[in-house]
Amino acid sequence: MLLSLTSKSLIKVNRTRVCTISAFSKSFFRAFGSNMSQSLENQIAEKTKQLAPPLTNDRHKGQAGRIGVFGGSLEFTGAPYYSAITSLKVGADLVYVFCAKEAGLVIKSYSPELIVLPILDQPNAVQQIEPWLKRLHVVLIGPGLGRLPSTFAVIERIIGVCRNKKLPLVIDADGLIFVSQKPDVIKDYPAPIVLTPNVMEFGRLVGQNTGDGTKLERSSCFLNKLGGQVTILCKDHEDEIISNGKSVKVSGGGSGRRSGGQGDMLGGSLSTFLHWALEKQVEPNIACFAACRLTRDCNARAFAKQGRSMTAVDMIHEIHDVFEENFELK
Ligand SMILES: NC(=O)C1=CN([C@@H]2O[C@H](COP(=O)(O)OP(=O)(O)OC[C@H]3O[C@@H](n4cnc5c(N)ncnc54)[C@H](O)[C@@H]3O)[C@@H](O)[C@H]2O)[C@@H](O)CC1
Ligand SMILES: Nc1ncnc2c1ncn2[C@@H]1O[C@H](COP(=O)(O)OP(=O)(O)OP(=O)(O)O)[C@@H](O)[C@H]1O
Numbered sequence: 001m002l003l004s005l006t007s008k009s010l011i012k013v014n015r016t017r018v019c020t021i022s023a024f025s026k027s028f029f030r031a032f033g034s035n036m037s038q039s040l041e042n043q044i045a046e047k048t049k050q051l052a053p054p055l056t057n058d059r060h061k062g063q064a065g066r067i068g069v070f071g072g073s074l075e076f077t078g079a080p081y082y083s084a085i086t087s088l089k090v091g092a093d094l095v096y097v098f099c100a101k102e103a104g105l106v107i108k109s110y111s112p113e114l115i116v117l118p119i120l121d122q123p124n125a126v127q128q129i130e131p132w133l134k135r136l137h138v139v140l141i142g143p144g145l146g147r148l149p150s151t152f153a154v155i156e157r158i159i160g161v162c163r164n165k166k167l168p169l170v171i172d173a174d175g176l177i178f179v180s181q182k183p184d185v186i187k188d189y190p191a192p193i194v195l196t197p198n199v200m201e202f203g204r205l206v207g208q209n210t211g212d213g214t215k216l217e218r219s220s221c222f223l224n225k226l227g228g229q230v231t232i233l234c235k236d237h238e239d240e241i242i243s244n245g246k247s248v249k250v251s252g253g254g255s256g257r258r259s260g261g262q263g264d265m266l267g268g269s270l271s272t273f274l275h276w277a278l279e280k281q282v283e284p285n286i287a288c289f290a291a292c293r294l295t296r297d298c299n300a301r302a303f304a305k306q307g308r309s310m311t312a313v314d315m316i317h318e319i320h321d322v323f324e325e326n327f328e329l330k
Contacts, residue, residue, distance in 0.1 A: 048289060048293065062093050062135075066093065066094045066135050067092045067271045068138070069271075070120065070145060071141070071174070072099025072100060073144055078312075084268060085111055085113070091272055092275070098132075100121040121151065136167060138275045139162055143267060163190060169191070173201070180204045186230070187225070187226055188228050193229065196266060196270065202215065202218075206221075214247070215240050235263055248285055254296045254300060259312060262312055265295055269294045273288075295315075297325070298318040301315075
């Protein structure tokens with residue numbers, strides 16, 4: 001059974017189609033131990049509203065989030081940009097992009113707001129990056145990273161340093177390819193990790209021969225072997241958030257348009273929401289839910305204006321309004 005969040009959550013996607021912005025499965029409510037007699041929708045919406053820190057003058061730069069994005073290669077400069085700018089526009093104070101040398105100037109030219117360190121493929125990359133890691137609250141690995149063995153070797157060592165520092169991780173795109181090849185790299189990781197596969201990446205991650213069961217069933221063996229605090233956020237026509245043997249579905253919003261970069265936005269927003277959640281000892285699932293909601297609603301709003309010509313940049317322009325609608329305490 002699916003429930004819509006609020007009457008306010010109905011938006012017009014185009015002249016003929018109206019869709020609910022927020023809908024939740026019963027399993028979601030069970031996962032969060034909700035009392036069925038209460039207004040369940042409001043309870044969950046309130047949890048995501050509690051994530052954002054207050055906008056007061058006594059907070060210093062950096063407190064709202066210092067996020068590291070590991071990605072950006074000769075081929076892919078857009079993906080790390082989409083992630084990083086989304087992380088910043090959702091509300092992180094500082095975002096650092098660690099990329100290959102060829103990608104550095106290109107990403108810098110997209111945005112003066114991002115701190116871009118083109119050192120990922122340089123000699124002594126890990127030694128150069130290590131001092132930066134201690135500033136970070138959350139590390140996002142993968143958007144536009146590429147799949148070179150030399151890059152994966154650096155990422156393996158970076159994850160080792162993050163492990164020692166107990167840094168929360170979000171792993172997406174090419175980062176998931178690496179984890180699929182070497183899952184032990186995140187085994188018994190001492191801090192929360194969120195993996196954000198699309199349909200293809202999910203199959204690679206949990207194994208193509210894990211059957212026709214639900215995503216929850218298909219991922220259980222993989223998650224049991226990993227141990228630690230791993231959440232899988234499966235991106236699809238309905239997103240599904242899997243952790244602790246439970247599953248949460250997020251639907252509504254979205255559109256018929258699947259232009260590249262939407263998943264990168266999700267990874268970037270999740271990194272900021274995850275920092276806020278962990279700071280307040282809120283479960284990572286709530287951060288995942290917020291990131292799905294934000295991405296899907298940005299998609300719906302941008303599509304309503306741009307239709308077929310909508311791209312990720314149009315979605316980025318919608319972040320403020322979607323944030324106001326869903327995540328600000330009124
Ligand atoms: N402007 C950019 O720089 C962009 C770079 N990107 C980067 O490009 C690299 C490769 O990413 P890809 O996503 O192409 O990864 P893959 O090379 O693994 O390709 C995924 C494939 O799965 C297919 N697929 C996705 N969802 C599906 C579904 N529901 N059913 C059936 N097939 C489905 C896609 O059509 C695609 O062919 C990553 O590093 C990524 O971050 C992308 O994020 C897009 C934007
Ligand atoms: N069929 C669909 N209908 C509506 N929304 C969808 C659909 N498929 C994916 N989404 C949403 O689009 C967002 C990105 O998912 P997608 O599968 O495009 O990720 P991706 O392939 O990693 O993206 P990227 O192009 O950034 O690499 C997610 O928030 C997801 O919920």
